Amino acid sequence: MNAGRLYLIPTLIDPDAPEVVPGYVHTITAQLDLFFVEQERTARRYLRATGYTRDFAEVDLVRLDKDSTDMEIDAMCRLILEGRDAGMLSEAGVPCIADPGAVLVASAHERGIKVIPLTGPSSLFLALMASGLEGQRFSFHGYLPVQQQERRKAIKELEQRAQREKATQLFIETPYRNQAMFNDLLQTCAPDTLLCVAIGISGPSEMIRTQSIQSWKQSHFAPEKIPAVYLLGRR
Amino acid sequence: MNAGRLYLIPTLIDPDAPEVVPGYVHTITAQLDLFFVEQERTARRYLRATGYTRDFAEVDLVRLDKDSTDMEIDAMCRLILEGRDAGMLSEAGVPCIADPGAVLVASAHERGIKVIPLTGPSSLFLALMASGLEGQRFSFHGYLPVQQQERRKAIKELEQRAQREKATQLFIETPYRNQAMFNDLLQTCAPDTLLCVAIGISGPSEMIRTQSIQSWKQSHFAPEKIPAVYLLGRR
16 A cells, blocks of 8 residues: 655635635645644634535544644554545644644654645745845744843844844744834844834735834834734845 | 836746646736846746736836846836836746845835735745754755865854754755765765755655655765755754
């Protein structure tokens, strides 16, 4: 019996913009009845919204998140090795990038399972493309520290690194801390450092704006409580 | 008169897999008659292959590459400020990421032009998703030095950085140097360092494989002369 394949399935960043996921993703998804998902409920909703018609009573949705144990990961691989193709979905955008899933993919590689990534929206990449900042060298850091003093120190280090390495520095923040992050950026960075704020990516309220810290200070901008990507760069 | 918008248009990585670019990209492209392109000939071929029907005699294709002057960039922005929507295409994948274009986007931001990134395939992101390596922290470095001694030094530094920062290190190489790069990786890195080699991404001959340097040495793999993404990580 041949082993199945593991498809990495992108989902929507903005529920009002379903067109950003290519049709071939739905064609592949339609053939699967085994999914590893971050949350069952939202996975079902996404699958239905994109035309998936199977009866969920006959579909296996297996939870995969940062708390999944080695034993659970092993069981997921066994299902594929027994011959079933599987799909992996995370909550928004592409699995495994600023999202869980890499542990299962790593195990799949160890067992010789073929891993097939499907194209879809990534808020990090869309933000980087549209920022106008250096795209030949960049680093992504996930979330910065929550405590203000440590966060400011991290911001300062990233600003120095943007200059020293001539590399764009990307990070994210939970929506309810956007305003605190934005304030810290304005108060910590040099006036001529370039900051891109990207919110509502791929949706109708998308805003991607790059300007100097000095210009941001004058713009009286207040980031709404929606997911944001921040990018720091230097000319 | 309202200013136009600047759309960042993804193109195919593999010409045999047109389905990876979402249909909404072609719908937007169909409405445009002004494009900033890395090469006119391949831009025309891509547009035709994806259903673009306008007569090219009535379409403006303006060359935009790493040699574009400030004056040329300024003239491109003026066309948009005069009210025309424009599209930017690079040679493979998404513009501005490991590809030219960021200079025009930066100028667009300075002039208040709205920049809209469209979803499509990026070999870097597809490789990172499918590598099983750390996707919460990563750095992309473009091309490493060409001289063997410097390249080996760079590889060693990236390996140390992968360990120290627990961050995946991505880089690319021109196809005809793949074998030299691969040899240097095997001879420079520690046996338990993880290397992902991703070639032919999104196409029928896609191969994305992650294993330890030790396992690569035993596999007698020879990278073909096709575009590759390399990723270094540590457990």
